[in-house]
Amino acid sequence: MANRNVEIMLFTSYLLAILQISSGFIQGIRIDGRCHRKAVVTTCNLHRDNEKELWYEERVSENPSNVENLIKFAHFLQGIGKYDRAAKIYSTALQFDSEEARRQSHILASNKNAPREIQSWKKTETATEFQYDTLSEQWTEFKVLLRWESGKPYAVGGQRECKRLKISDLKALNASESDHVAKSFSMAGSSSNVDVKDYFQEVLQQHVAQRFADEFNWHLERAGIQQTVSFLPVHVLKTRGGGATNVEAFLEGEYTKHNDNYGNILTEDVFPHALSHFSWRITRGRLMLCDIQGVNRVYTDAQIHSNVTSWSFGRGDYGEFGMEKFFASHECNEICRLLKLDQAHTSEDLQAQRSFFSSDEGLQAAFDTIVLRGVETFQRSDPVA
């Protein structure tokens, strides 16, 4: 009888095993490359990750010195948790990131080297400006008059160029012109390959930077420091012919770059480096604000490193690798110590006051409202007369 029971048990487990294998097989089937049953998303994701990894490997082996592809591959590897491999790919990318490549878009700062005096201006034209309002979380658009500086751009990167311009509100009574700088992907060249989304990504990055500044200021004030830092807001312009460009206020004064996105500490100013350290700390290592530069404590053109699944802040985002680079050269200063950044995370003192930084959903929501809705607003708006 006992033998019979054992036989039944063996047979049952055999049946169960077959069922599991076959259901696994069925679950693994995908139609049009997409998963159709929620329960098997993990299985499919694994397949998809492997496929994607192979796909990236092929792209990279076809052209091993293409920095853009290498960085994308590294972002992907980081997203699926392969940190060691990602770090290697980042290193390879940076080896190829020659002087020429380093002058590309992500290090082309619009206010840096902006000429103080402009010889002549072109004639006035109309445009539509899109501004994101942080409080209402809405995009507003309004007609503006603008004048470009004559002549060549004062800064040219791989795909980007910068020009000075003056903007005034078309509707406002006695509106005065204000000085701006524009950063564009293709002001002189063809705009056919330019994705409007890139301009709204720029707004998102500066917006996230300002959220970090708000948090930092709040903590500084609590620690008794009467200093604030801020980031220039970035807007999007729609010009005649439907072209887009990013614009921000022109900064008067001495322009300083404090640190970069590759761990170089360029000044002894305590605030910018503490801000980088702080951003990493309150996001528990998920994000890091760097490439901090500007005039006095008004910063612009920051870069964010991200260590968040399926997330990237563009080509200058070196992820965890970039964060390690920062810590390899950063020495905690008096502001770091005051905010207890140099100590192990033991209290709730440094928790973010806003949920924005505490979850991937916060970032995703910001992406949806700023980038996706921004692009929609841009595309829906009337052509510029």
Ligand SMILES: [Zn+2]
């Ligand atoms: Zn520090």
